[in-house]
Amino acid sequence: MHSIDTLIIGAGALGLACAARLAEPRRDTLILEAEGLIGSHASSRNSEVIHAGLYYPPGSLKAELCLEGRERLYAWCAQHGVAHRRIGKLLVAVQQDEITRLDALAANAEACGVHDLQDIDQARLGELEPALHGVRALLSPSTGIIDSHAYLQSLLALAERRGAQLVLHSRVERLQRDREAWIASGHSAGEAFSLRAQRVINAGGLFAQRLAARTEGLQAPLLHLCQGRYFGYAGRSPFSHLIYPMPEANTAGLGIHATLDLAGQLRFGPDVHWLDTLDYRVDESLRAPFAAAIARYFPALDAARLQPGYAGVRAKLSGPGEPAADFLIQTPADHRLPGLVNLFGIESPGLTASLAIAERVARAL
Incomplete structure (x- = not known):
């Protein structure tokens, strides 16, 4: 069975930001994406706004990571030539x-x-x-707009320069703990696969809970x-x-x-x-x-x-008539499962906060 260091599930803004942050030449990093294109769901179907961080409850992850992510994102765009504008x-x-x-x-x-x-x-x-x-x-x-597709491509480009590999049409369907590693199994281009990873990031967006429900030892929150x-x-x-x-x-x-x-x-x-x-x-x-x-x-x-x-x-993570729920970044300290981070409920301002979220994930692992 093929063994890697880091498996990232999902090639939206969150997964690609994590890949750009975590990939390095001495560690095998694999990004698996179920669709045929990166950012096929929430990352490419939004207002393309860089949010200033006005609306969220003070002290919430949304508030903290939006402010941090906003500054990181403006700096990233300037450094990597991603089209953007502080339009106000x-x-x-x-x-x-x-x-x-x-x-x-x-x-x-x-x-x-x-x-x-x-x-x-x-x-x-x-x-x-x-x-x-x-x-x-x-x-x-401080509010701006961004070319979200160019942003995703810039994240992928840096991750690949650092040795990460992206594989499309690949859906992880189950995660099981095997001694010191995780066994990820699923289908890639119609063929069944299994691989062993030391670290796993579930950045599946709309499908993160589906995988969490099929992860050994994990309770998935309601979507x-x-x-x-x-x-x-x-x-x-x-x-x-x-x-x-x-x-x-x-x-x-x-x-x-x-x-x-x-x-x-x-x-x-x-x-x-x-x-x-x-x-x-x-x-x-x-x-x-x-x-x-x-x-x-x-x-x-x-x-x-x-x-x-x-x-x-x-x-x-909240339904009709319920108070808005915060981001849920579920780390090994939360679920007692070594090497696994789950990203749940990362809605707006997720694109703005993506680089800050990737930093939190890196610290947790």
């Missing part, structure tokens, strides 16, 4: 009764260590974004699938910043916000739609509810220019 985000109180929530958000951000928010009054808001309706806003200059759908906006964008309304009360999302890609193309989303099974469809019938939500802060919206875009699915 406006958090908007559309009506007077939302100002209290805007102030609470500012206080939360300050408690999380975000100290650069700027208070924007209505007159200044009109100067910054003439098409935007709002009575007050906060400007987050909740939450779909977020996006609509594109044809033609020139009226905005030069990212636009976020106040987070929706009692939902898992931040509201249908406006984001830009690096080419200046505008898109709206995501919404919140709970699923029983994985589904990436975006139905034309969503145009009307999207238009109604967007028109609150963009009154000149031309609904005919809204076009169904794409959908992502969040791997959440």
Whole structure:
């Protein structure tokens, strides 16, 4: 049976960040990905936003790793030539009764260590974004956008330069402890395989719990699938910043916000739609509810220019009506299984936090 030092399961942002951090020439590192492309799920189906770290409970992993990851990610992009831009985000109180929530958000951000928010009054808001309706806003200059595909490729390139190997179409279906190592078994390009690894990182994203349920000695947390759908906006964008309304009360999302890609193309989303099974469809019938939500802060919206875009699915540890759950980085100290780290519930801001998460994983192993 082939033996390696480190097995990384999943070639999304988390798995590739771990590979880039852990790979070294004297240690065999193998990345196994079930799909035919890297980043086929959450890592390529998101807003491509570098988050500043405003919304999360102070002291939570999301708050800490978002701030650390944000700075690591900006530095990484500069060092490795990954296209990105600190475009800035406006958090908007559309009506007077939302100002209290805007102030609470500012206080939360300050408690999380975000100290650069700027208070924007209505007159200044009109100067910054003439098409935007709002009575007050906060400007987050640390928020940015990134070419997520280029980022994934840069992580893989560094990991491979350090000796890591990526194998696609390879699904790990079971993990068993064998004395001082782990036996990983599954199928690669239709052929059964087994290999021995000293260290295993389960970075399977939406499929991490499935593998955890088939890992000897491990209890898998419950997975909740939450779909977020996006609509594109044809033609020139009226905005030069990212636009976020106040987070929706009692939902898992931040509201249908406006984001830009690096080419200046505008898109709206995501919404919140709970699923029983994985589904990436975006139905034309969503145009009307999207238009109604967007028109609150963009009154000149031309609904005919809204076009169904794409959908992502969040791997959440909390369900409908429950408080948002934190990231779960399950280390040997947590489950008493040497050499195994599981990454559960790494939804937003997972892309922003990916390099910081990889650092935590490295310390745990």
